[in-house]
Amino acid sequence: MSSRKPxxxxxxxxxxxxxxxxxxxxxxxxxxxxxxxxxxxxxxxxDKACASKNRYATRADALDAAARCANHGTRGLHxxxxxxCNGWHLTSxxxxx
Numbered sequence: 001m002s003s004r005k006p007x008x009x010x011x012x013x014x015x016x017x018x019x020x021x022x023x024x025x026x027x028x029x030x031x032x033x034x035x036x037x038x039x040x041x042x043x044x045x046x047d048k049a050c051a052s053k054n055r056y057a058t059r060a061d062a063l064d065a066a067a068r069c070a071n072h073g074t075r076g077l078h079x080x081x082x083x084x085c086n087g088w089h090l091t092s093x094x095x096x097x
Contacts, residue, residue, distance in 0.1 A: 046084055049082065049083075049084060049089075050082050050084040050085050050089070053082075053089045053090070054089065054090070055082070055085055055087040055088070055089065056079075056087060056088040056089070056090075057087060057088070058088065059079060059081070059088050061088065062079035062088035062089065062090060063079055065090060066078070066079060066090055069090070076092055077090045077091065077092060078090070078091055078092075078093065078094070078095045079091075080095070080096075
């Protein structure tokens with residue numbers, strides 16, 4: 001049976017918390033981890049969607065590049081406006097409606 005004295009209870013609670021380690025900032029650490037993962041995902045998406053592709057200043061330039069690719073055998077390319085750089089890129093995916 002444990003003691004009913006407040007000081008003994010506080011000592012027992014303190015020992016229990018010490019055995020858990022520092023969990024006082026658990027929610028802050030989890031939020032920081034999630035923020036870091038979100039930033040990594042966003043960077044990977046940017047690399048895939050924009051940074052690794054040729055950028056065209058106008059839609060007409062991108063359509064011209066797609067036509068030149070079709071003349072060399074690469075058919076089915078479409079153009080899209082990039083949300084990252086506001087330029088135009090080519091893709092083999094079907095255009096969105």
